[in-house]
Amino acid sequence: MAEIVLEHVSKSFGSTRVIEDLSLTLRSGAFTVLLGPSGCGKTTLLRMIAGIGPATSGRVYMDGVDITALPPGERNVAMVFQSYAIYPTMTVRGNIEFCLKNNKVPRAERQRRVAQVARTVGLEDYLDRKPSQLSGGQRQRIALARALVKEPAVFLMDEPLSNLDAKLRTAMRSELIQLHQALGATFVYVTHDQTESMAMADHIVLMNEGKILQQGDPESIYRDPDNIFTAQFIGTPPANILPLPGSNFRLGFRPEKVRFLASEEALAYTRPGTVVTREMLGVEVLYKVRLPEGDVMVRSACFQYRAGDTVCLGVAGEDLYFFDENGLRIRSGCG
Numbered sequence: 001m002a003e004i005v006l007e008h009v010s011k012s013f014g015s016t017r018v019i020e021d022l023s024l025t026l027r028s029g030a031f032t033v034l035l036g037p038s039g040c041g042k043t044t045l046l047r048m049i050a051g052i053g054p055a056t057s058g059r060v061y062m063d064g065v066d067i068t069a070l071p072p073g074e075r076n077v078a079m080v081f082q083s084y085a086i087y088p089t090m091t092v093r094g095n096i097e098f099c100l101k102n103n104k105v106p107r108a109e110r111q112r113r114v115a116q117v118a119r120t121v122g123l124e125d126y127l128d129r130k131p132s133q134l135s136g137g138q139r140q141r142i143a144l145a146r147a148l149v150k151e152p153a154v155f156l157m158d159e160p161l162s163n164l165d166a167k168l169r170t171a172m173r174s175e176l177i178q179l180h181q182a183l184g185a186t187f188v189y190v191t192h193d194q195t196e197s198m199a200m201a202d203h204i205v206l207m208n209e210g211k212i213l214q215q216g217d218p219e220s221i222y223r224d225p226d227n228i229f230t231a232q233f234i235g236t237p238p239a240n241i242l243p244l245p246g247s248n249f250r251l252g253f254r255p256e257k258v259r260f261l262a263s264e265e266a267l268a269y270t271r272p273g274t275v276v277t278r279e280m281l282g283v284e285v286l287y288k289v290r291l292p293e294g295d296v297m298v299r300s301a302c303f304q305y306r307a308g309d310t311v312c313l314g315v316a317g318e319d320l321y322f323f324d325e326n327g328l329r330i331r332s333g334c335g
């Protein structure tokens, strides 16, 4: 297990500053997800931890030891890439044991570790095949096995599931959670997919434009957004944000917190509206409803409304967020 600390790190490419004075602690043994839109600097941070893209300034520590200048091979980390980075001409076995051979690990020990890791990722029957004879999911397992066999203290994963189809992605997600539980190692996982982050993370670090906008466990980050960006990035569909008459402040609430009111109910926020669209989701329906202030999304188990229907929407006080003119949450007076 290992704790990683990034202290005042910045990164520039030429005159473009990609990471801006960022400090972050990645708890030992936690599954931390670096989440944010494309280009926000997630991969850049991961590469700093791996030692393959050094920070322009700032320090990186592992368990209190300054590793800023340490080469990747000496860091006790392993990285799993989106592109798998496997050798097509080698067999599965060859791919998995490659780094062990490089490190002159004796043959018997190599065989033992390869067999064990192959079992862990379910590749034991495919060790003599070439990657081209395997499915996408199995190839991703090779990439995982290659990281596992190094027995690192820290696993760095850069969108490792993004080349898989939706069904396989969900299955691999749960396998990664189990793997993390079994190993107890520090996992740092990069994704732009908030659903993936919510499903897997102990700790989410939400980034935008090279900065951390909020971090915390998935539940608190979902329930208690610090700003409009978080409220809209986390959750499906994003939180509704509406102007407040006569001010620069804005009101926010999640689509799943909206209720259809059959009669006058004393809720903090009630509005008449017209249903614009209706999408069947299975256990719920997603409605777009036009209110005087703008359109909002509503996720509801009430199936009976149709486009054109006049409805009354309500949101309880504790489910309302208020944001200032900079998009930051106003904490007092929001129920």
Ligand code: ATP
Pocket (backbone or CB within 6 Å): 013, 018, 036, 037, 038, 039, 040, 041, 042, 043, 044, 045, 191, 192
């Ligand atoms: P994605 O989800 O698309 O992979 P990301 O959040 O991982 O995005 P990074 O890959 O860290 O983002 O890139 C952050 C910014 O740095 C981007 O604007 C990118 O264009 C820029 N960048 C990354 N690597 C380089 C480089 N070698 N030279 C110049 N600019 C770079």
